[in-house]
Amino acid sequence: MSLSKGTKKFRIRMLILVFEVLLPFVLLYALNNDYTLLGRITSATLVLGIIYLVVFK
């Protein structure tokens, strides 16, 4: 079953919203406990989420 464009957009933005809410806390945890790889992945995902909002209006 294929989703409509509007539904897809809504779901992706919902996912980004969840990321933007959760990831700062994960990043904080990773940096405070020296989990370098987790920190890098988290910060990259956080920034990529924002880039998505700029690129795909």
Add this chain to the structure above:
Amino acid sequence: MELTLGSWLLSFLPILTVILLMLLFKWGALRASAMSWLVALAVSLIAFGGSWLLLAWSQVKALVLAANLLVIVWGALLLYSLASEAGTLRTISLFIPRLSNDRSIQLLLIAWLLTSFLQGMGGFGVAVAVAAPILVGMGYDPILSIVMTTMGHAWAVAFGGMASAFESLIAVTHVPGMLIAPYAAVLFAISFVPTGVIITLLGTGWKGVRHAFPAIFAVSLTMGATLYILNTNGFWSLSTIGPSLVGIATLVLLTRLPGYRGAKTAILNGAQELNTRDLVVHLTPYIFLVIIGFSVALIRPLNAFLNQVSISLKYPEIASGLGFITPAESSPVIHPFTHPGMVLLVTVLLSSIVLKHEGMLSRTSPRRILSLTSHNVVDASLGMIVMAGVSTIMTHVGMTSTLAQGIAVTVSGVIYPVVVPFVGVIGAFLTGTNNNSNILFGALQAEAASLLKLNVPLILAAQNAGGSMGSVMSPTKLIVSCITVGLGGQEGKVLRKLIGYGLIPIAVIAIATGIWSWLLTGGA
């Protein structure tokens, strides 16, 4: 970082990004805010000693900041969806002509006075979310409807929500409220006439302005006097609701005059005429909003009982790589049971029961209401979180401080009072609230005024006024406003229209502050 022209321009870059992208390129607020976030992050990492740990803390603080407002926005959008589903908005747009069939009087009542009253009751986003769709229902252009309702309640933000923004200003500057409040009342009162004139001009043209000017003047006079009396007696928590109610009463009285008298027309819902009981049922959500809002705010024992539960987080000291320190602090205290978001939620629940009982909601209505709300809240939530993120990144690396210091250092004592409201506007545009603008710039404005030997309470009143009027133009508020009239993603277009008119009352306040300050310092 040392204050130079380069560091100042870099600090201004995120704000400039939002403004240019929205005004020149007509980007939506969410997209422009996201770009501004990337710019703020890049500038902070490259030039201001930002780090990923600093980013993490600033984003956590941004989330807490945004959450406080998002609860209100979600509640406002839920109330809007409920009213839309039950046909309430349509009924109100049919009811207004019964009070007066004079278009300019209707416009002033909804876009100026109703929005101001709702701002006093509900705060963030509620005023436009309720009033703009009503104007659209009455046949006004959606963009104009947002511009008029936004301008109408711009003054009301400063003392709305139990004057929380004003209380923050007092808290960060330690200047007694009784000293600032009289100046604040006069500065806002001066802006009333231009605000009323612009709204009428936008809605009905110059002919409408000429016709409605005596009414605008009378309402401005009674509202200004009420605001001054309340402020000078320390009742600033009522300084939005009080003047709004007096303004509504004045305008309703004026509709009895021959020039403004309304024709008693029947209100038809479809083919059926609505009787008074039906009308009251249709207005249930707003009646509940007023009753619950008033009860929670003004019944002291109830307020004290509900305020027993409070939430506040503690943050550690955060230092940037260049040594800019944000001291350890606590987040603003949130009282969940007296929060406007809770008032809205209870209003929606109680109204749903009544409306369902009256047959105005079907079995499938809750699903449609929740679906409409959830689709709307995602973009609004993202926009607010991202813009709050821009603001906290800038604050934690010292960009905000550089901006304000640059203005304070370079501008002379004569010009500074004129610039003050615009600094308040920048703070509010960036953060979305007058409250945060006052927290960001309040202490700095007081310090600069003291150094320049200016009247500190007057300068703080001007900062508060600028913050109030700037907050309604912020991208975060525009997202919510646009959703309610079906203009989601077109915030740039609205801002283009709004900014020209919106800056007029601010300019009036700025000039008045300049003249008043000059007179107080003996013309030196």
